[in-house]
Amino acid sequence: MPDAFLPYGRQTIDDDDVAAVAAALRDDFLTTGPRVEAFEAAFAEFVGARHAVACANGTAALHLAMLALGVGEGDVCIVPSITFLATANCARFVGAEVVFADVDPDSGLMTPPALEAAIARCGGRRIAAVLPVHLRGDVAELPALRALADAAGAALVEDACHALGSTMSLGGDAAQVGDNRYGAMAAFSFHPVKTLTTGEGGAVTTGDAALAERLRTLRSHGMIRPAGADPWWYEMSEIGFNYRLPDILCALGLSQLAKLPRFIERRRALASRYHTSLAPLATLVRPAARPAWSDPALHLMTVLIDFAAAGRSRAEVMAALRARGVGSQVHYIPVHQQPYYQARYGALDLPGAQAWYDRCLSLPLYPAMQDADVDRVVATLSEALGR
Ligand SMILES: Cc1ncc(COP(=O)(O)O)c(C=O)c1O
Numbered sequence: 001m002p003d004a005f006l007p008y009g010r011q012t013i014d015d016d017d018v019a020a021v022a023a024a025l026r027d028d029f030l031t032t033g034p035r036v037e038a039f040e041a042a043f044a045e046f047v048g049a050r051h052a053v054a055c056a057n058g059t060a061a062l063h064l065a066m067l068a069l070g071v072g073e074g075d076v077c078i079v080p081s082i083t084f085l086a087t088a089n090c091a092r093f094v095g096a097e098v099v100f101a102d103v104d105p106d107s108g109l110m111t112p113p114a115l116e117a118a119i120a121r122c123g124g125r126r127i128a129a130v131l132p133v134h135l136r137g138d139v140a141e142l143p144a145l146r147a148l149a150d151a152a153g154a155a156l157v158e159d160a161c162h163a164l165g166s167t168m169s170l171g172g173d174a175a176q177v178g179d180n181r182y183g184a185m186a187a188f189s190f191h192p193v194k195t196l197t198t199g200e201g202g203a204v205t206t207g208d209a210a211l212a213e214r215l216r217t218l219r220s221h222g223m224i225r226p227a228g229a230d231p232w233w234y235e236m237s238e239i240g241f242n243y244r245l246p247d248i249l250c251a252l253g254l255s256q257l258a259k260l261p262r263f264i265e266r267r268r269a270l271a272s273r274y275h276t277s278l279a280p281l282a283t284l285v286r287p288a289a290r291p292a293w294s295d296p297a298l299h300l301m302t303v304l305i306d307f308a309a310a311g312r313s314r315a316e317v318m319a320a321l322r323a324r325g326v327g328s329q330v331h332y333i334p335v336h337q338q339p340y341y342q343a344r345y346g347a348l349d350l351p352g353a354q355a356w357y358d359r360c361l362s363l364p365l366y367p368a369m370q371d372a373d374v375d376r377v378v379a380t381l382s383e384a385l386g387r
Helices: 015-025 035-049 058-069 085-093 112-120 142-151 209-219 247-281 314-323 340-344 350-357 370-385
Strands: 051-055 075-080 097-101 126-130 157-160 166-172 175-176 183-191 203-204 286-287 301-305 360-363
Touching: 015 247, 015 340, 035 051, 035 203, 051 058, 051 340, 058 085, 058 157, 058 183, 058 203, 058 209, 075 085, 075 112, 075 175, 075 183, 097 112, 112 142, 142 157, 142 166, 142 203, 142 314, 175 286, 203 209, 247 286, 247 301, 247 370, 314 340, 314 360, 314 370
Parallel strands: 075 097, 075 126, 126 157, 157 183
Antiparallel strands: 051 203, 166 175, 183 203, 286 301, 301 360
């Protein structure tokens, strides 16, 4: 029998997850019900945040963060070019312009010098937000990024969609991604390839009660029910959206959350096995660089490959992997090169992002993988590279 196909990422759904969703389906509330608050409370506790606001997906989380901060036309937001489209698009949703920052070519992360260079390109416009991305789960250099954002008068909003469970420790300071020690808010995604899934889903964490309140209002049409008003009465003073996460999906989130420490531990063990197994291929393949302060719960196992030295293109290597049952993916095409952004801002030279893009490839990583699967991926990659 051929080996099972190994995708680059995959959810882990057990019988208890199915039972939790089935129980929610039999209950009174399919949309806003008691599991929403329960999930928010449990999620906030897990990441060490004061407030968590669940929402429809990670894109909605980023959009809500921009709305809650009052970002709008005339503002700019700084976004690293190596990320998913949504990190940049959330600025455009509210009419703000995007200034793309370069990244470190070996970690793919926005560095403090890259942020400084991007700030210098903002041309005196109000910088409303800086959005570092904890790519694949490695944590960006938050203290220095926060200091630069503060000096520019900008809020720091972490795109933490890859980094649930990651921690950092720098200069005696320890932080968990999402605890809002450095960021005004952090946005999470619960898409199936992420560390915890609700199918579609997301959350924003914040330490600021007023921001949390705004996020909740904007998540549901901007509607408020003033205390003491008639029972049917609601008011809308500003426009919001329907970005709610239903009770059914919060049931899945709660069930997944109970297993999150196990998922994270397994991801860490698999990543460590990859590091050891890949060592003999070091002239051609290196895991993405891990900053000294970052202790990631990796969402993606991204490696950097010298395709020219191997004499194979990335497309050939991906096809060879696929033919042998191994999925892989590119994270990411630099967002500043997307036709929409090129048409808006012209061609931009970001050499770090280009060097990252030229070499990156994400290999299978998800909790249900066996140790032998890692060995198979590495052996298949070695073959695909002609070693
Ligand atoms: C870095 C990053 N930001 C934002 C998002 C958007 O999340 P969602 O797909 O849940 O809307 C993703 C999802 O892939 C992501 O990887």
